[in-house]
Amino acid sequence: MSRAANKQETTASEVASRAELMLVKNEPPAESRQFLVRGTPAFRRATIALFLSGFATFSLLYCVQPLMPIFSEDFGVTPAASSLSLSLSTGFLAFAIFGAAAVSESLGRRSLMFISLLGAAICTIVCAVSPSWHMLLVARALEGFLLGGVPAVAMTYLAEEIEPRGLGGAMGLYIAGNAFGGMAGRVVTGTIAEFLSWRPALAAVGVLGLIAAVGFLCLLPPSRNFIPRNGFDAAFHLKAWGGHFGNPALPPLFAIGFLVMGSFVTVYNYAGFRLVADPYDLSQTELGLIFTAYLFGIVASWAAGLLGDRIGHFVVLPAGVLVAALGAAITLATPLPLVILGIVLVTIGFFVTHSVASALVGRLARGAKGHASSLYLLAYYLGSSIAGSVGGSFWLADGWSAVVTFILAMLTACLVAAFGVARLARH
Template sequence: MGSISSSVIISDIDHKADKKSRRFRNIQLTIFLSGLSVFAQLYLFQPLLPTVAKDFKTSIGDSSWLVSSSTLGMALGLFFFAFQSDSFSRKKQMLFALLTSSCLTIASAWIESLPLLIAMGVVKGFVIAGVSAVALAYITEEVQASVIGLAISMYLNGNTIGGMSGRMIATVLDGEIGWRNTVMIIGLGSLILALIFWKYFPDSRFHQPQKIDFTLKVKQMRNFASDPYMLRLYFVAFLSMGTFVSIYNYLTFRLESPPFSMNHLFIAFIFLMYTLGVVGTTIVGRLSERMEQRRILQVCIVLMLIGVLLLLSQRLFIVMIGLALLTLSFFGAHTMASKMVALHAQEAKSTATSLYWLFYYFGSALLGSGSGYFLHATSWSYFILLLGIVVLISYFLSLRKMKII
């Protein structure tokens, strides 16, 4: 009986994708393309906000909901899929998300009502969450343990490059052909990526759809939400992500205005700063093996604060240094906080990380738009000071002795 069990286990391992197999190469390619598509669409409207605000004759805060709606939908979708993902086929869920989201993006080019466009953003974000909710689970199930890290890095690189390239392409095309044509082109590009995914993404071999114990899930979420340690980290995610998105939402407005008056082609290259996110993640990943994790998180948050305050300057090179420091340290803080959440959860790690992502994207949506209304009512200086206070609060939350009631 024991020998039969052993042979089954060995057989299962042999069938998992290894580095030299065609199956692994297909997984790498398609998982990269899925990340590329998701994050290109998720933040598509971020560099388009000034143009859209003018087109709809609306305020900065109102237009920002085009970004916040997608991230709000993403948060709601991740919460939903935390309960339902294991009930569906991995490939069918991801394919549905990629095809539907790209069609919604294409349709957005013809919407004449801002409220309807925002509502569509919520639906698109909800659908897109179907990819993010299971991508990492699929990799750990289908790929040999020795190359899981390589496959995950491809997915995360797709996320980063998708977010960066989507913003850059949108900024350049917006200045040349207008925001509606820009949205249509990115939607068509995402549709092509979805079709490639459909053809080459391997079906799951090690996952069978199954029913979920909802009562157990709710109990697990309640336990994590009442844990002061986890709650502090969740609010750090909320505040830091909200700050980061707020800066990138409205910096374009700032740079297009005096004293900078920058051309859209130059503004597009600012989104290359996202490459520093990869650097920040890598540095923190290495330091976390040798230093206390809480200290690393606190250092990252302090560097975020310095980066934010440098954005008060009217000198472009100082603003760029501040943006670089903010981007580098934010991704470092995010990497460290998410790792601390996963490590602190002794069981039900997927539930713990689902709550983390829920706070993360709610921060993007709520603080990302709320700060826009504040900017519209005051000035850039007060806006930056507000975000500085937000980052300072997240620093105090990272202190071990800080209590949350």
């Protein structure tokens, strides 16, 4: 065979290989991709829509957190049992993310996210009228299952549709929406519960979720770099998920998601029990206002995305973990201002770490980005569910000092993983 024929055959083989790779990635060829460019109206609409989705997800998910002491009293359950109102939601959400990633391959990113937000908002309204503790837990579990259709798909949409130069900032703004929603849900329920009761408080958050879902649907541009996949190919999904564990930089990122989220949720789950007791005796409104620390998380997540794009994600990532650890240690102090300062630093450190880790998953995944995001968020929400409930055992054993010891152990492991990601990614 002539050299020219060999060259022609090699070129044809390379083209076929590239085409097959794009099919596996479920993306169009690179030369035909149309990104949303920073500064354009479509980019702004997309980032606002994803901000709303983050707001709705976290306000609906975490609105019960300041109500745990009330649940414990009204329903006669222990602090650890009251944490099930959150842990069940995050646990079901973690596993639903797997199904959501697969369903979005055929249903589409935008449609699945809207249906999930709408259903979760309705579940919150159902919780507000639940006659028993067990029915409330069932509604919260279903709500978590439905919300599984948002986080991984939102991260995938950003990774697919946003130009690489703007991905860090867009991801930071999306996570800022998470922070704002987490704060608003907690403050709204804490304040309304103080003057009325926990039932109208949950109903109000449910209505806010409905409004955010409609705004999301109206603003988000349709996907342009996503090719729907017909049917459900179990082998494809299993291969895609398994393939990400062959990428050495990704498992440490999954571990970071588990550990940093577990630490963060443990702080907020049990700080309330500490602060409503002696010597603080905070009211529900005052306790809800503690969650305005999330305002610092909004700024931190946005700034972390921009800093990661400019000075390097592997510099910002361990810095976020160290800030969270410092904050956890400061909460051991007795004066209330120092306790609040510690919670603020934990919040900043968490959102910096999560924002950077989320962006790195999208950057380092070799194709099938939705599956990579689903694995990260599986670990992330399992951290919330498992550590958030396990922290109750430490609280019962030796109070806040035991809780902080548990948190610092997790953050130490998180720091080791952060340095490991940097080393593995460089190689």
